Amino acid sequence: VQLVESGGGLVQPGGSLRLSCAASGFTFSRYYMRWYRQAPGKERELVAEITSAGDSTNYADSVKGRFTISRDNAKNTVYLQMNSLKPEDTAVYYCNARFWKYDYWGQGTQVTVSS
Numbered sequence: 001v002q003l004v005e006s007g008g009g010l011v012q013p014g015g016s017l018r019l020s021c022a023a024s025g026f027t028f029s030r031y032y033m034r035w036y037r038q039a040p041g042k043e044r045e046l047v048a049e050i051t052s053a054g055d056s057t058n059y060a061d062s063v064k065g066r067f068t069i070s071r072d073n074a075k076n077t078v079y080l081q082m083n084s085l086k087p088e089d090t091a092v093y094y095c096n097a098r099f100w101k102y103d104y105w106g107q108g109t110q111v112t113v114s115s
Contacts, residue, residue, distance in 0.1 A: 021095030
């Protein structure tokens, strides 16, 4: 099982980034997918989630209206489009797959929002 995040980096406030998480080794289309983030000195928090079919999404209040989670089950990939980025969005972003008793995590990708 692998979850590999990509797309992180350094961006100025107000900018955009698109994170990707490529999955392998399990039946991706059965799994709810989530993006979490963890800033230095803070606990990991749920940012966004999407159902297995992609027909419903939920967001943390702090990112609602700025971030969009989506998935492509044909490509076994989940995305996080992040717009209007703020310095407080700086964190390591993790991809998570969850189904029944199975719970998988990626290694994380760093997002830094700074001028």
